Amino acid sequence: MYEAAARKLVTTGGGVFSHPVGLAVHDDGPYNQDVLKPGHVFSIDPQLWVPEENLYFRYEDVIVITQNGYENFTDFLPTELNDLEKLVGQGGILQKFPPVSEQELRQRKQP
Numbered sequence: 001m002y003e004a005a006a007r008k009l010v011t012t013g014g015g016v017f018s019h020p021v022g023l024a025v026h027d028d029g030p031y032n033q034d035v036l037k038p039g040h041v042f043s044i045d046p047q048l049w050v051p052e053e054n055l056y057f058r059y060e061d062v063i064v065i066t067q068n069g070y071e072n073f074t075d076f077l078p079t080e081l082n083d084l085e086k087l088v089g090q091g092g093i094l095q096k097f098p099p100v101s102e103q104e105l106r107q108r109k110q111p
Contacts, residue, residue: 002102017044017045017046018042018043018044018045019041019042019043019045020041020043021041021062021069022041028057036057036065037065038065038067039064039065040064040065041062041063041064041065042063043060043061043062043063044060044061044063045058045060045061046058046059047059059079061073061074061075061082062074067090070090089092099106
């Protein structure tokens with residue numbers, strides 16, 4: 001199943017592997033139609049979707065072109081699968097701050 005998802009990603013292109021980063025996280029612009037120059041910022045974000053397991057995974061690096069090459073703004077993030085699984089297993093903002101009901105929100109607003 002995972003191999004089939006990976007093969008589909010490679011053979012069909014699987015969507016967008018990269019996008020410019022600027023005033024917005026997913027900025028607009030034809031950055032991939034010109035030579036990259038110092039100051040250009042873009043992402044490299046391969047993604048994998050396995051619908052049979054309701055699994056969607058996306059790993060995004062943010063890169064800036066410098067005078068001497070590039071700098072990876074996100075190189076401090078884990079890249080090994082075991083490290084990623086451990087990090088994801090810690091839960092995210094929704095686990096730390098679960099949504100509240102409309103009734104609870106109204107109660108919070110009352111003096």
